[in-house]
Amino acid sequence: MQKPILEVDGLKKYFDIKGGPIGRKVGEVKAVDDVSFTVMEGEILGIVGESGCGKSTTGKSILRLIEPTEGKVKFQDQDITSLTNSEMRRLRKDMQIIFQDPYASLNPRHTVEKIISEPLLVHGMTSAKQRLDRVGELLEVVGLSPYHAKRYPHQFSGGQRQRVGIARALANNPKLVICDEPVSALDVSIQSQILNLMEKLRDEFNLTYIFIAHDLSVVKHISDRIGVMYLGRMVELTEKNKLYDNPKHPYTQALLSAVPLPDPDMPRNRVILKGDVPSPANPPSGCAFHTKCPQAMDICKEVRPAFQPVEDNHFVACHLYK
Amino acid sequence: MAEIVLELKELHTHFFTESGEIPAVNGVSIKVHKGEVVGIVGESGSGKSVTSLSVMKLIPSPPGKIVSGEMNFKGENLVNASEKRMKKLRGNEISMIFQEPMTSLNPLFTIGNQLIEAIRLHQKITKKEARKKAVDMLQLVGIPRADEVAGEYPHQLSGGMRQRVMIAMAMSCDPELLIADEPTTALDVTIQAQILDLMRNLNKEEDTAILLITHDLGVVAEICDRVVVMYAGQIVEEGTTREILKDPEHPYTQGLIKSLPNMHEREQQLYSIPGVVPKPKMNSVGCHFAPRCEFAFERCFQENPGLYALGNQRQSRCFLHEDTEGKVKKHAKADIGS
Incomplete structure (x- = not known):
C-alpha cells in the first residue's frame, strides 16, 4: 500500500484587506x-x-512560499508549518515548484x-565542475x-523555457513537485x-505531482485523483474517472458541462x-x-456542508449527499 | 447561398522590422457570408490576429503594411479606403471584440459613457435616446441591473461582465460583421460558456456574420459553421467545422487535433507534433510545416504546395493530395476518437 507523502489538514490562508488613511485592516480575503x-x-x-x-x-x-494562516501541512510525517526558515530551506530540496509563466x-x-x-x-554542491555536469545532464x-x-532565456521559445523551468525544479532530485499551471501559457502542440515530458519524468524519477490547472481536459489527462475547488474550499475530491463519469457536486457538474469539446457530435446538456x-472577501x-x-x-x-466521503474515496462537500 | 459580407483575396500583410521583412499574413483568402460564423484557428504566430486587424485596418504602420491583396466588404475594397471612411465603418458596420476585456475599456469613463460615445458617433440621436439604447444593449447581453451598471466604472465589473460590455458596445450599431479576437480566452470556463451562448444568440437573432479568431478547437466546435486553419501566415486547411474536426486532411490539423487531451478517454501518451511553430520568413522554400511533418517527402522541402480544392469550400495545402491524375487522395485518417 502506498503511503501518504503529503497531508494537508485544515489549511487556511486569509489575506488582509487594508484600507482607510492609516491602513487599518478592514477585512479579509x-x-x-x-x-x-x-x-x-x-x-x-x-x-x-x-x-x-x-x-x-x-x-x-x-x-510556505506564502505563510499559511492556519492549518497543518505534513510532508513525510513531518509537520512543516512549525519549521524555522533554515530548516524549511533544507526541506525545499525535496519540494519544488514549476510556475505558469515561463x-x-x-x-x-x-x-x-x-x-x-x-x-x-x-543545496551544497560546491564544485563548479560537478554543477556543470549536472546541468548538462x-x-x-x-x-x-x-x-x-x-x-539566455530570451533565446528560447515558450515550450523550451518551460523545459528549463522543469530542469531547475528537478535539479535536486525532489520528491514532490507542485506544478502551478505549467502548460497554460503554451500552444496546443x-x-x-x-505533458508527455512530465509523465515520463514522473515514471523515471518516481516523482509526486500536485498539478494545478484550470483546463479540465489537461488535468483529466495527467492526474490520478482530482480535487475541485470553489471560492477557497475543496468541494469534491475523488479518482479521475469517478469525477468525470459521476460528478456529485453541482458545481463540478456545471464546470464539466461548460468545457467546450472539439467534437461536433457530442451531446451538449449544458448547465x-x-x-x-x-x-x-465576502x-x-x-x-x-x-x-x-x-x-x-x-x-x-x-x-x-462538511467535506466528507459519500462513497469509497469520493469526498464531497454538499448537503445533497447525507 | 447568402450574400458575401467579407471577402479577403490573397491578402499580404507584412511587417518591416530591423531584422527584415516578416510576412505575418502571406496570401490569405477567406469568405464570410451573411449570418455565418467563420473561425480562424492557429497557434501563436500563425497570423490569425494580424488577419483580423488588417480587416479593421488597425495594423500599426510602420512597421506593418498591407502589401497586396483585396479586402472586399460588401463590394467595397477596404485596402484603398481612407482613414475617414474606415472610421465610419469601424464600430458601425464592422465591430471588433478584443481578447483582453480588462484593457479594452477606458478606466476613466463610466460604462454608460463609453457606450453612448460609440452609439452617438454613428447614429444621429440625442444623448437621452443614446443612453436608453445603451441600457437596452446592456440588458440584451444579459447584464443584471443594467441601469446601475451604466453608471459604474470598468473596475467595478468582473472579467465576464466587461466582456459582455464589450459585446454590447460592438453590437450597439447593428454591425454586419463582428470580428472577435479570442473573446473568451481570458475567461473561466463557466463564464466562457455564457459568453459563447450569448454570441450564438446574437448571431441567430441579428443575423450578424462573425469572424472568430481562436486557438481553442473546443470553442470552434461550439459556435463556428466553417473553419480556416492557419499556420505560419498561410491557410493550410479550410472546411466546415465537422469536416475539420472529424475528418482533418492536412497533417498539421490532424496533429493538432490528436495532441489535445481527451476528456473521455485515456491514452497513455499524447500525440505531439515535434518541433516548434516557426516564424514566418520571406522567400522561405518548401512547405512551412514540412520540418515538423511526419509525412514530409522530398518535394515538400523544395516547393510550397498550393491549396488543393477538395470540394465546396474545402481545401488543404498539402502535396499528399496530388495523385498521379492530379486528383485528391486522402491521408491516413487521424484517429481522434469521440
Missing part, C-alpha cells in the same frame, strides 16, 4: 478556507477551479546554466542539449510535448450558471456555492 487532502507517494493529484478559487495559493502555502519565472539576465545550477549551489533529461546551457463568482454564508447552485435548498444558506 479568504483565499484558502479550510482545505484538507492527502497526496500519496508517486501520485498525481490534480487541483482544478476557476480563477480566484485559491488553487495557486494552496500550492504556494504548502511550500517568461516571467526565469531571470532574463542569467544564463540557463546559472538558472539551473543555483539550486544546486544553494538535466538539460538532456528535459529534452534540451548541454550546449543550451550558455544561452507544445502543451502536449510538455449554464447564472451570474458571476462571488468575491472571496463569501456567501453556508455553502459558498448556494448563490449559483441550481439545486440549492434552505439549509445551504445557513450551514456550511
